[in-house]
Amino acid sequence: MITAAAMAIGCSADINPEDVNVAAYKDGKECAVSFTFDDGMKEHYTIVAPELEKRGFRGTFWLCCAWIHDDPQIDTTHITWDEAREMARNGHEMSNHSWSHPNLTELSDEDALLEMTRNDEAIAGQIGERPVTFCFPYNAYNEERVAMAMEGRIGARLKEFWFGGQHSPDEYLHKQIEDALASGSWIAGMTHGINYGYDCYETDPSGFTRFLDYVKEREDRIWVGTFRDVAGYTKAAEAVCLNTEKKGNGLVISPAMPENALLKDVVLTMEVASEEGFTAEQDGRKLDVTVRNGKSYFDFNPFGGNIILR
Numbered sequence: 001m002i003t004a005a006a007m008a009i010g011c012s013a014d015i016n017p018e019d020v021n022v023a024a025y026k027d028g029k030e031c032a033v034s035f036t037f038d039d040g041m042k043e044h045y046t047i048v049a050p051e052l053e054k055r056g057f058r059g060t061f062w063l064c065c066a067w068i069h070d071d072p073q074i075d076t077t078h079i080t081w082d083e084a085r086e087m088a089r090n091g092h093e094m095s096n097h098s099w100s101h102p103n104l105t106e107l108s109d110e111d112a113l114l115e116m117t118r119n120d121e122a123i124a125g126q127i128g129e130r131p132v133t134f135c136f137p138y139n140a141y142n143e144e145r146v147a148m149a150m151e152g153r154i155g156a157r158l159k160e161f162w163f164g165g166q167h168s169p170d171e172y173l174h175k176q177i178e179d180a181l182a183s184g185s186w187i188a189g190m191t192h193g194i195n196y197g198y199d200c201y202e203t204d205p206s207g208f209t210r211f212l213d214y215v216k217e218r219e220d221r222i223w224v225g226t227f228r229d230v231a232g233y234t235k236a237a238e239a240v241c242l243n244t245e246k247k248g249n250g251l252v253i254s255p256a257m258p259e260n261a262l263l264k265d266v267v268l269t270m271e272v273a274s275e276e277g278f279t280a281e282q283d284g285r286k287l288d289v290t291v292r293n294g295k296s297y298f299d300f301n302p303f304g305g306n307i308i309l310r
């Protein structure tokens, strides 16, 4: 005869401390893709952001604030502050590409720092949030400039694949995605103009939305996140330590995380190599457990208290 107590023990015995890990990416996705857009072009507001939003994606837009003018007499090829604020409100990341787009490796330390901080202050003043990521103009950097840019930030774009027209036929783009899936990597795509301007699609602007659709079709395996969100997740996932013990008929997981104000809002996904039904709670709150491909996943606060599985 099977008693209730025996059933409870039988159930919990299926989860062991070694079955519990922080997932490499949010929701246990196999790889991550960040769509990033350089130079604050007007089409980023009129075309890119709406196309991303239609698919539930959010992008990262690298702004040079010297190029942003609210007066159409001065410039119509870049976004305005009203547009930048609207994009930020809709969940896009508006971040730092230096104040005026110089090659930062050719400037003095003082001038390079000013290019970064002046742009930070302009974005913080206009949008209300100081950028925590950075993108080098011309993708030009060296060790000193990377160290300078990383001060007070969680990430800088140091490697990218182009998804602008001339550089990126469909087969090339598909291969970027398939390679990322195969290697479990985080990749950042970059582009500038869509119909006009530097590196635009020229003859076939539909290449842009075709690529978004290709990624969307694989969304169950790919995390599409802003550069800030993926950088924050991967940094926190690396930093957190889990102490996991069996207790009674459950498991107690104690996360330990070094103080880091830049990561304070990051939520991590736990991956449990079991599809047995269990409940999870942290700090008295029940956590949503989902089962996929024989594993269970739930989000937790890496700065929070003990997580109890039973």
Ligand SMILES: [Zn+2]
Residues within 6 Å of the ligand: 038, 039, 097, 101, 137, 138
């Ligand atoms: Zn640029």
